[in-house]
Amino acid sequence: MGIEGTSHSRGAARVLTIAAALTALGSPAFAADMPGTVNATVVRPNTLVKTEDLDFGTIVSGTTGGTVSVNAVTGARTATGGATTVGNGAQRAQFQGTGGLLLITVSGSTSVTLTRAGGGAAPMTATLVRAASTSGGGIALLGSTLLPSGVQTYYIGGTLTVPANQPEGDYSGTFTLTVNYL
Numbered sequence: 001m002g003i004e005g006t007s008h009s010r011g012a013a014r015v016l017t018i019a020a021a022l023t024a025l026g027s028p029a030f031a032a033d034m035p036g037t038v039n040a041t042v043v044r045p046n047t048l049v050k051t052e053d054l055d056f057g058t059i060v061s062g063t064t065g066g067t068v069s070v071n072a073v074t075g076a077r078t079a080t081g082g083a084t085t086v087g088n089g090a091q092r093a094q095f096q097g098t099g100g101l102l103l104i105t106v107s108g109s110t111s112v113t114l115t116r117a118g119g120g121a122a123p124m125t126a127t128l129v130r131a132a133s134t135s136g137g138g139i140a141l142l143g144s145t146l147l148p149s150g151v152q153t154y155y156i157g158g159t160l161t162v163p164a165n166q167p168e169g170d171y172s173g174t175f176t177l178t179v180n181y182l
Helices: 002-026
Strands: 047-052 058-070 077-086 093-098 104-108 111-116 124-134 139-141 151-162 177-181
Touching (some): 093 177
Antiparallel strands (some): 047 093, 093 151, 104 177, 124 139, 124 151
């Protein structure tokens, strides 16, 4: 039995050594997985699809009130007064639509109230500005009518009024864009 025990110990040691070596070789020293996003928008005749939300980004509220604006035509963000922008997280809202035989009328919210998640702070108000482009032309500020031409892209920007010493938190609100295809 002594010989069997010795033989068994050496075999177990070899198995452990091989298992340790395979584990070390099988695991990369550094590995990183990064998810990617793939998007597609399908627009049917006489429809409207939201592809991006309006986001004023991260803002620092100062001891005096100020404003943060996202340009509906260019998407650029600016700040005035006691409001300071941080980072690059801002974007204009974007909708895709197609349709209309003679005319497209556009209406909807002209302002939106943003409330803090969880409450406990005064709401903020943003005035909204609409712009539109067609697959055959450039982007322009939008009144209330647009001539149909291929796919229409609607952009919503605006100006957010940020009170002095506004409490930190995530603020959000909703607005409506209405497009009638005639």
